[in-house]
Amino acid sequence: MAVQTGYLKYGTTGDSQIIDITEDVIGLVSSSGIGNGIVTVFAAGSTVAVTTLEYEPGLIHDLQQALERIAPLDIEYKHNERWHDGNGHSHVRASLLGQSESFPLIDGRLLLGTWQQIIFIDLDNKPRSRKVVVQMVGE
Template sequence: MKVITERITVSTRGFNDIIDITGEVESVVKKHQVKNGNVTVFVSGSTAGVTTIEYEPGLLKDLPEAFERIAPMGRRYHHDSRWGDDNGYAHVRASILGASLTVPFSDGKLLLGTWQQIVVVDFDNRPRTRNLVIQIIGE
């Protein structure tokens, strides 16, 4: 069994920016020629998350709107009072979404659904460079 760890970076605009990273993850798996296993994608930081969606215009609007209902930007959070950075909502959203995702692969191909893509969602209130850890476990 092999364990391979790589890092990639993505530039985001913040404010619910949704970046499709499926191609980058596929490239890392293919590069290392591991046939079967799992790949984990982890975003470092507490104001972004990783998930899968159908990367299409409707969902690119629906997902941020859903998070706005759950943890709205326009209210005060205790975190804002402590640090003064006015991104408490981003921390709450990222905690709900989660910082990592594991996808199985077989014969070197991710076992995603037909319309399923891997995305990183940056909730912060400013543009960021996000560091992602891609870890492959397999043979």
């Protein structure tokens, strides 16, 4: 059983920016030499998320609007009272979406649906430098 770990870095704008990282993940998987196993994609941070969707402008907009309805920017968050950084909504959104996803790796190919892409979302309220960890376990 082999374990390979790769890293992806992104400069982000924040404000629920959604980035399609599918091809970057596939590139790391291809160079790992692992043919069968599992791939975990993990976003390091408490105001980021990793999930999947059909990466197209309408759905990107819909997801951003849904996040605004679920955890609005302009309501009171106790986190903001404590830290005065204005990103309480970012933490709530990230907690609901989660920071990782795992995917089967079969015959050297990441198993994704036809219209399914892996996305990274920076939910914070300011630009940041972000890191995504891609770990492949298998043979």
